[in-house]
Amino acid sequence: MSVRLNHTIVWCRDKHRSAHFLVEVLGLSAPEPFGPMLIVRFDNHVSLDFYDNDPPIASQHYAFLLDDNAFDHAFARLEARGQPWWADPGKQRPKQINDYAGGRRVYFDDPDGHLLEIFTRE
Structure with missing residues (x-):
């Protein structure tokens, strides 16, 4: 089996605001709920899974x-x-x-x- 990135969690203060910001800017399909997360899916079958967390939120970099x-x-x-x-x-x-x-x-x-x-x- 090859190794492929499947998903990563994006820590945020408000998963709805953050996930919708990303899909609106990139023109993607609406996020899908999965347990406590909102999932944003990409064409290459990788997803960003937005998950609410208390501040401070450590800044990460995501490139598209x-x-x-x-x-x-x-x-x-x-x-x-x-x-x-x-x-x-x-x-x-x-x-x-x-x-x-x-x-x-x-x-x-x-x-x-x-x-x-x-x-x-x-």
Whole structure:
């Protein structure tokens, strides 16, 4: 059997707010309840399982590889929300798009301070 990532838990203060933020920005299907969690599923059969936890929430990084069309739509939704974004994970280049490897990438925070990244080239 090969080894594949199946899921990871995303600790958050409000699983509904955090899971819905992600699906709205990325244009994904609605989260599905599973026990005490809300599950966000991706095309590669991996899921992020949002689970309420008391603060402080340690910031994690989650990166999402998108095709150009999906990136355009997600980026437009970020801008429409007035969401701050950066070209770098250190947040030193606000409102810029990183063109590393001939693609595009931006970083932004979710409601719990997890650093999210959308990008088009590996």
